[in-house]
Amino acid sequence: MTNPVRILVTPLLTLFTLLLISCTTSASLASPIATVIEKLQTENGTTWVLSYTLDKPAERLVFVRNPDSSRATRWQPEDSDIEIAYNITEQQEIVRSRTGKPISKVSFILTPTYKHLGKDYAPFSPFSDSGNAFHSGRLFVCANFCTDEDKEWPITLKVPNDEHIVLNGKVVKDSVTWVDKNNGRQVYVGKQQPVITNSAVALIDPALPKSIQASLKYDMPKIMAYFSRSLHPLAAEKPMLLASYAMVDGHSSQGGTLPNQIFMHWNRNDLDKRAENSDFANKTLWFFAHEAAHLYQPGSTDGVSENREQSWLHEGSADYFAATAMNYLYKDANSYIQRRIRHAFENCTQGLTQSILANAYKKGRFNLYYSCGMIIHRAIDNVVQQKTSGKESLFTVWKQLQKAVSRGMPPGTATFLTLLEPYNAPELINAIKNATSNDDKKAIQGIQALYKMHWQ
Ligand SMILES: [Zn+2]
The missing domain is CATH 1.10.390 (Neutral Protease; domain 2)
Structure with missing residues (x-):
């Protein structure tokens, strides 16, 4: 996919859905697998640890979303008997025991940097201040095979006590558990407080050029009001808007939407320079308006x-x-x-x-x-x-x-x-x-x- 929105070098995400999903807890949990994702403070910074615990041991775990084989290199098993392999026939990544033991609990250290997935949402969208948004759908897993019964994923997220979570527009400290479904959602972890604008609960990277920040705060509400009038008002809850700027060597950017969420990520460090270009403001507006339109x-x-x-x-x-x-x-x-x-x-x-x-x-x-x-x-x-x-x-x-x-x-x-x-x-x-x-x-x-x- 190449990208028509020319401020982006890599393509915009094309997956989107406008399902209105409830993310409150639910009584029936089809998935017997408990997912816990934790950001830990360590001597060398922070670590993201993901673990799956099964009620009933399985031969293997498979993932719902398999855009490529990058989990195999970016998820490090904590137990040397565990590996993630890519099965070419099934076109999916598989968690398995090297010695054939049944799996009842596995843990991985994740790589929390940006990874472009051509056919899916990026797993992590880092902010310049070490905050991060992650895509929960990346974690959805099934025992042995995914079936029609695998529709809900209970996820627990734990964060260091000087950081917080923003889940569905709400700020939460320490830890939170929710039941996820469909295509998942973006969840923020870090120190930044969301800004409530007229149209969204926004997490805007403070390192972004001032012109982009202003556009997100002032133009985006106007654009969304225009679509609300022209198409239909959005459901009751304000959507979340995430704009992250990794400030790393790179030249890709990506935007996407999920139910009640718009997100944009710039995986580069030259936006201040690019902002000097006379077309930059218009390109940015177009990018925002395109993403906003998907919400409607x-x-x-x-x-x-x-x-x-x-x-x-x-x-x-x-x-x-x-x-x-x-x-x-x-x-x-x-x-x-x-x-x-x-x-x-x-x-x-x-x-x-x-x-x-x-x-x-x-x-x-x-x-x-x-x-x-x-x-x-x-x-x-x-x-x-x-x-x-x-x-x-x-x-x-x-x-x-x-x-x-x-x-x-x-x-x-x-x-x-x-x-x-x-x-x-x-x-x-x-x-x-x-x-x-x-x-x-x-x-x-x-x-x-x-x-x-x-x-x-
Ligand atoms: Zn699009």
């Missing part, structure tokens, strides 16, 4: 990860929504927005010569979901406005998608395209079908036709 999109309702080949729907609309938000809120961003749209069109048509949209994620061209997706959504917006004399827009279609999903329809492209039928715009639907088809020539023609669909 309906996702799957059962925790199953989305269809990657359909990512043009969520990524393309998030990029186009970012364009509309910036266009509405920042009049002087117009020429920047026009440049991005033109660039998206060029990127998309060039990319479609190498991969059809459905296969782009397999061919390292994830950026096509952003660029082609944005051109598709821009055309829909233009045509819907034209057909309704400006009374409706792309937002109307997405609100209908939200309703359809809440009635139980799948949140994918099939449902979405059905919602376009009442607008009596066969040329639009045909062009989208061509653009997303398996025929590369048709796909390019489809995108070219969509690019020309202007109303005013």
Whole structure:
């Protein structure tokens, strides 16, 4: 995946879900495995220790999320009889005993630095002041095999007494236990107190350039208010916003969303220098608006990860929504927005010569979901406005998608395209079908036709 949000060198995370999950304790625990993650103060600094304790010994432990084999090198077993191996056939990492003993308790020392996972959320997002956010879904584990019964993971987190936890927007001292599920969540551990803004409970790295900090504090609430008005208000609890800046040698950054959470991580140390670039403010706003837009999109309702080949729907609309938000809120961003749209069109048509949209994620061209997706959504917006004399827009279609999903329809492209039928715009639907088809020539023609669909 390459990244269309050009302040980022590595791609934005594309996984997201808008499940509203409850994270209170639950009576039925399908998983018999107790997970404890602890940040310990040591002579040399701090250590993160993770342990799994099983009621019933198992032959092996397997993980729910297996984006690569990096646990094998980044998790050090405390017992030399234990190893993490990658099973190529099953495409998953496995915790097992070298001598074949049953497993009832295992512990690992974790590596709490940033690790880019192309198909998943980064396990740790370090802050410059030694605080850290971690992704709980990384810890989800099953005894022997994961089954449909493995849906909930009780996790206990313990932290040093001069630090605290921020879980679901609440500050907690010492330790906390919760039952996690679905795709997990980001949890903060460190010394920074969250800032409560109009729109979010925010943990913003104090080392970030002042312009980014100001933008997160003042622009982000405006952007979110715009999406609340245009799409729908968010659920009762304010979302968490995490912005971490590792200040290390590196050149990657990543943004993502999970239910009621937006997070951004800069794994580099040159943001002050980059902030001198005249496009930096606009790029940053676009990045924030894109991530914020995901919070307002309906996702799957059962925790199953989305269809990657359909990512043009969520990524393309998030990029186009970012364009509309910036266009509405920042009049002087117009020429920047026009440049991005033109660039998206060029990127998309060039990319479609190498991969059809459905296969782009397999061919390292994830950026096509952003660029082609944005051109598709821009055309829909233009045509819907034209057909309704400006009374409706792309937002109307997405609100209908939200309703359809809440009635139980799948949140994918099939449902979405059905919602376009009442607008009596066969040329639009045909062009989208061509653009997303398996025929590369048709796909390019489809995108070219969509690019020309202007109303005013
Ligand atoms: Zn995105």
